Amino acid sequence: MLNVERIGLETVRMRLKEPFRISSGAQEERRVILVRLFCGDAVGLGECVASETPDYSYETVDTAMWMLERHLAPAVLGLEFPTAVELGDKLKRAVRGHPMARAALEMAAWHIQAQLEDTSLSRLLGGEREAVEVGVSIGLQPSIDALLEKVRGYVERGYRRVKMKIAPGHDLEWVRAVREAWPELPLMVDANAAYAEDDIPRLRRLDGLGLMMIEQPFADDDLLSHAQLQNSIETPVCLDEAITSLARCETALRLNAAGIINIKPGRVGGHAESIRIHDRCASEGVPVWCGGMLETGIGRAHNIALASLPNFKLPGDISASDRYWERDVIDPPFTLGEDGTLPVPGRTGLGVDIDETFLDRIRMDQVMLELE
Ligand code: OSB
Ligand code: MG
Numbered sequence: 478m479l480n481v482e483r484i485g486l487e488t489v490r491m492r493l494k495e496p497f498r499i500s501s502g503a504q505e506e507r508r509v510i511l512v513r514l515f516c517g518d519a520v521g522l523g524e525c526v527a528s529e530t531p532d533y534s535y536e537t538v539d540t541a542m543w544m545l546e547r548h549l550a551p552a553v554l555g556l557e558f559p560t561a562v563e564l565g566d567k568l569k570r571a572v573r574g575h576p577m578a579r580a581a582l583e584m585a586a587w588h589i590q591a592q593l594e595d596t597s598l599s600r601l602l603g604g605e606r607e608a609v610e611v612g613v614s615i616g617l618q619p620s621i622d623a624l625l626e627k628v629r630g631y632v633e634r635g636y637r638r639v640k641m642k643i644a645p646g647h648d649l650e651w652v653r654a655v656r657e658a659w660p661e662l663p664l665m666v667d668a669n670a671a672y673a674e675d676d677i678p679r680l681r682r683l684d685g686l687g688l689m690m691i692e693q694p695f696a697d698d699d700l701l702s703h704a705q706l707q708n709s710i711e712t713p714v715c716l717d718e719a720i721t722s723l724a725r726c727e728t729a730l731r732l733n734a735a736g737i738i739n740i741k742p743g744r745v746g747g748h749a750e751s752i753r754i755h756d757r758c759a760s761e762g763v764p765v766w767c768g769g770m771l772e773t774g775i776g777r778a779h780n781i782a783l784a785s786l787p788n789f790k791l792p793g794d795i796s797a798s799d800r801y802w803e804r805d806v807i808d809p810p811f812t813l814g815e816d817g818t819l820p821v822p823g824r825t826g827l828g829v830d831i832d833e834t835f836l837d838r839i840r841m842d843q844v845m846l847e848l849e
Pocket of ligand 2: 667669692693717718768
């Protein structure tokens with residue numbers, strides 16, 4: 478039984494090694510909400526992936542903190558749940574929307590359950606792999622030369638799949654330049670919803686550049702334009718922002734709006750909904766892969782466990798700790814293997830050790846919620 482005794486919420490500030498710019502906004506640092514769920518002797522950890530500004534999604538660090546403190550923690554405090562699934566269901570009934578806030582708590586509950594069952598989070602979720610293939614996501618760059626320099630650096634470090642961000646004015650020529658320099662590189666693009674239906678003729682010109690996929694070219698709620706594009710090109714269209722639940726995924730599949738689905742547990746409310754989407758896509762023969770939100774080692778460990786499930790057939794946006802941070806909140810950090818993979822921790826729970834000394838240094842505030 479998962480007995481929710483106390484919930485700790487804290488925020489820490491982490492400076493990115495370099496700013497990360499996408500078509501919808503830029504980040505130089507992350508203010509990260511960490512959730513600690515206390516159940517007997519076990520502590521479950523979750524990370525909220527919301528960013529400072531509502532550009533990728535409507536959620537922000539502040540809306541997520543508000544939801545967690547005012548609505549989500551109170552919905553589960555003092556209650557017992559058979560498993561993390563029931564806890565997640567309760568959160569979903571308590572709060573419409575706000576999947577990133579819900580996921581932070583739901584994922585901490587899965588971490589608890591893994592400890593109670595003395596198994597790794599990967600095995601608990603249904604994972605089978607011992608290592609996951611990963612890639613790197615490169616933000617919008619000031620010039621084509623700067624972009625080529627970045628790609629070269631990551632390829633030299635051992636990344637075997639590169640995703641480059643695109644936006645109007647930063648697309649065809651930029652992609653062609655990378656493709657010409659690395660004709661065989663597994664390469665994909667991500668527009669973060671920067672295009673509209675009128676841009677379909679331009680986007681069709683990306684077909685023929687041997688891209689693994691074109692991720693989220695249109696608005697999060699514009700499934701029809703994605704279907705129109707997918708029906709007119711060979712390159713798979715991949716949905717990220719658009720997939721906020723299993724129901725939305727089902728609609729996308731019926732419309733043929735995507736050939737590939739990106740799963741970010743934070744975006745869909747946690748691990749349970751991620752697994753449902755994973756299973757549904759598997760039954761349709763649609764591959765999925767695990768996206769990223771510039772997580773610290775805590776969120777990254779959750780993503781790696783999820784990405785060890787069998788239908789995660791394409792490399793994830795799960796890079797090594799040193800792609801993001803001078804110092805990660807876990808010690809040791811995640812490092813890239815020779816074969817372009819990250820290891821799936823096999824120990825009980827998340828399988829990473831938290832650097833509490835470092836957390837104490839970067840913590841901004843913290844509250845402990847419990848019943849009187
Ligand atoms: O669209 O996948 C995205 C980061 C923040 C917000 C949205 C996205 C991203 C990334 C980074 O692409 C992936 C990573 O964590 O390495
Ligand atoms: Mg994306």
